[in-house]
Amino acid sequence: MTSDLQLSPTPRSTVVRGKKRAVEDRQVLYDILDAGLVCHLAVEVDGAPFLIPTAYGRDGNRIFLHGSTGSRSIRSMLEGKQVCVAVTLVDGVVYSRSVFHHSMNYRSAIIHGTAKIAEDTQHALRTIVEHVTPGSWDYAREPSKKELAQTAALEIDLTEASVKVREGGPGEEPSDLEANLVWAGHMPLITSWGAPVPHETDKAIPPHVSARGR
Template identity: 45%
Template sequence: MNPETNDRDTGSNSLEITQRTQIKRLPQRGNYDRPLIHQILDEGLICQVGFVVEGQPFVIPTAYGRVDDRLYLHGSPASRMLRTLKQGVEMCVTVTLLDGLVLARSAFHHSMNYRSVVVFGRAEVVEDAAEKIAALKAFTEHVMPGRWSELRPATQQEIAGTLVLSLPLNEASAKVRTGPPKDDEADYELPIWAGELPLRLTPLAPVADPQLSVNVDVPSSVQQYSRSPLETAE
């Protein structure tokens, strides 16, 4: 069901809660602040896109980019997912960041620390040339900040051969878990180690293309690569 929403102040830092975005399971973990939603989207790399084709549900992983309050998807015009979404069908996009494992004194209370975003809506085809190029830049900069300026310009053939869809971030929510395990009170005295095991996405040493010309240094975008949330916070 497409939920009814009221008019809201688009300049607000908080999104309106709708029937679809309201967090029902552990609602204290829910968050509707735009800066947090943007931060999670900017730190993530892969989203899961859910949609229905002829009564069959699909969930497809894909890359994405964000510009202001819009999420962009792109790919080949022959993509079944993009061909379906450009018709304006209802879709759902999710992004999850795993921050750590939460190890309790019982298996029942083991958990994970995470940050996630769920977005609902209908996508639109990007026809405007300037917006399309801005979206393609956003895809590149999302994966590797600073990379766009190091590349040769995209050709008209490449731009024409890429389908770009835009999804407004009007109906979205975040859900976050942080902190230590929450054990049963009687279990805190047990001689069992409990705590958190933080996890981070850390790049290894870059591996050059075997066909790379000699005397080409590793660019600064690669040397300085990081998915740190401090670098994506607004």
Template identity: 40%
Template structure:
């Protein structure tokens, strides 16, 4: 991907990455993105689940969603993702920071109309949220597929930005008797909890490794 005026950070540009490997790895790890656009002069920003396949980011929503109906027209959108790895605790509040990996993407929606392609995309999104679950679940009905809009966004104008490492304290602060370092942040899937209708149903294999 080539840098553009919209994907070059105004600050800390050296932290930016434009290679597909970096951008794709962040998108593939993140479960949710935020889609932002302007509709009739009003800014909107909606968090949603998504999946990437090759050079396209896919998301879905109800055919009745006002937001989905607007962005499916192809208006410009900005899609962002952020993964946080650690809080960076410095010797001064001014130098506090965060170790993170983020992606910003500018694109326009392509509405996926072909039935089998819609189903395949919904499978990708489902399997990303709960891996290996699609074949275990009750298959989606044609009515459910029709009630769902699937949109694809080409990943062409995008950049990643990352921060790693320890605090960057001011030189005159380095010897102060104040603790500084990292507080790691962890996120992941926890132990599954059955609802009242599944208490006597064995935990399926694709969920058993979470417990």
């Protein structure tokens, strides 16, 4: 398939192992990023890899991350540096007839890029907040000038990315299928929202919270 939706793999974003799980469709990348809540960002610090799990939000073909302006994890640590970002959704585990073919079902997105400071911090924050807690930006108090000044937002382009998806039951050795000695299958892992827990408030739960996950 060749289209604007196709991922454009470079050597490092080309899936070498598990080619049959590689997906070359930019919409699948976007769907995975939109379904996740936390990404893992890798960057080199003092000659060693360093990992930061953090919230993010997608806006078109880029994602935004944020942190405190005082944090070692933003600006000084990340600005202009090469980064790798992963969003992984675990959808279940796979029971094969052989130990060797046990597996997991998942949707995985890996992005290679360079972190740059987002020009519009407020837009970046809005994108992140609306990703993690949709409806909150217009409902809660907006950031003050002081709060905005305490926040740095980063932007990472999604052009160089790879996607892998695994679903369904196990692959098996033909001899294991024929022998038919044991049960095999898969078990879905399901993520759902629990009931909202109020915090020192007499207000009714607003629709953007109560409607979540329905």
